[in-house]
Amino acid sequence: MTHYYRQVSKLVNDCYPNKGQLDTIIGTRHYINNHLNKELKLDFLSKVRFISKFHLLRLFKKYYGQTPKQYIIDKRIEQAKLLLQGGKTVTDTCFEVGFDTPSSFSTLFKSRVGLTPNEFRKRAIFTKSDCLAFKNFAVLNVKPK
Amino acid sequence: MKVQITSIPVQDQERALRFYTETLGFVKKVDVPLSQHGRWLTVVSKEEQTGIEILLEPAPNHFEPAKIYQKALFDAGIPYTQFSSDHVQQDYERLIKLGVEFSVKPTEMGTVKIAVFNDTCGNNIQIVEML
Numbered sequence: 056m057t058h059y060y061r062q063v064s065k066l067v068n069d070c071y072p073n074k075g076q077l078d079t080i081i082g083t084r085h086y087i088n089n090h091l092n093k094e095l096k097l098d099f100l101s102k103v104r105f106i107s108k109f110h111l112l113r114l115f116k117k118y119y120g121q122t123p124k125q126y127i128i129d130k131r132i133e134q135a136k137l138l139l140q141g142g143k144t145v146t147d148t149c150f151e152v153g154f155d156t157p158s159s160f161s162t163l164f165k166s167r168v169g170l171t172p173n174e175f176r177k178r179a180i181f182t183k184s185d186c187l188a189f190k191n192f193a194v195l196n197v198k199p200k
Numbered sequence: 201m202k203v204q205i206t207s208i209p210v211q212d213q214e215r216a217l218r219f220y221t222e223t224l225g226f227v228k229k230v231d232v233p234l235s236q237h238g239r240w241l242t243v244v245s246k247e248e249q250t251g252i253e254i255l256l257e258p259a260p261n262h263f264e265p266a267k268i269y270q271k272a273l274f275d276a277g278i279p280y281t282q283f284s285s286d287h288v289q290q291d292y293e294r295l296i297k298l299g300v301e302f303s304v305k306p307t308e309m310g311t312v313k314i315a316v317f318n319d320t321c322g323n324n325i326q327i328v329e330m331l
Contacts, residue, residue: 057276057277057278057303057304058276058277058278059276059277059278059279059303059304059316059324060277060303060304060316063304063307063309063314066309067307067308067309067310070310071309071310077310077311080311081311081331084311084330084331118310118311119311119330182250
């Protein structure tokens with residue numbers, strides 16, 4: 056057994072003794088992941104897991120290091136990037152990942168990613184078509200042995 | 201400032217390239233010869249090829265303190281770095297079949313599941329799945 060494994064085992068016992076709390080918080084995270092396009096207010100999430108909203112907030116922050124709101128925003132931005140890369144429009148993406156308005160989505164996206172959703176989408180499409188053109192060029196220029 | 205590259209010290213760049221691409225599934229991104237004994241060699245995640253690059257740097261071969269540090273971490277079983285995994289158990293089973301050695305089998309640790317393997321280049325690497 057390595058020194059690291061002994062430390063991990065100690066941490067598991069010291070920091071995560073309450074299985075019930077863990078199940079509640081892990082269940083909340085799974086619920087968020089599966090309902091990103093829905094309205095996910097703390098009040099609602101706490102009712103889903105039969106827990107007070109302040110307790111949920113404290114536990115989520117304790118176990119995941121982020122508030123549910125921060126986590127939801129990160130997941131939505133991550134999901135939005137995938138949809139935009141796949142060619143979805145900014146408006147469709149906005150609603151599909153659960154943001155209320157395209158303008159608030161764009162502002163938040165820009166602050167997290169450094170590009171507006173439109174710029175990000177154009178760049179992703181350009182990169183994709185560039186790769187395709189390069190592959191076609193390579194295929195056309197391969198000389199048979 | 202942006203995070204573009206992180207590095208992992210490796211004892212043999214060619215072997216590291218084989219392990220990180222053929223076994224782990226990363227993709228070679230940049231390969232520039234720098235000297236007779238070293239290359240600027242980076243790999244990226246197959247799913248995120250414009251994402252953060254891992255520089256496979258031969259520091260342990262050229263700088264004694266790097267070699268000592270790497271060995272001390274390795275002997276204690278401490279991971280040099282960690283990668284995220286969608287499913288640690290599946291990755292564990294896939295890598296075991298490819299002959300990869302694990303010092304920590306898939307283990308739940310609160311809200312994550314972890315496992316630690318030997319990258320054959322002097323490092324322990326941890327994979328982490330958020331539960």
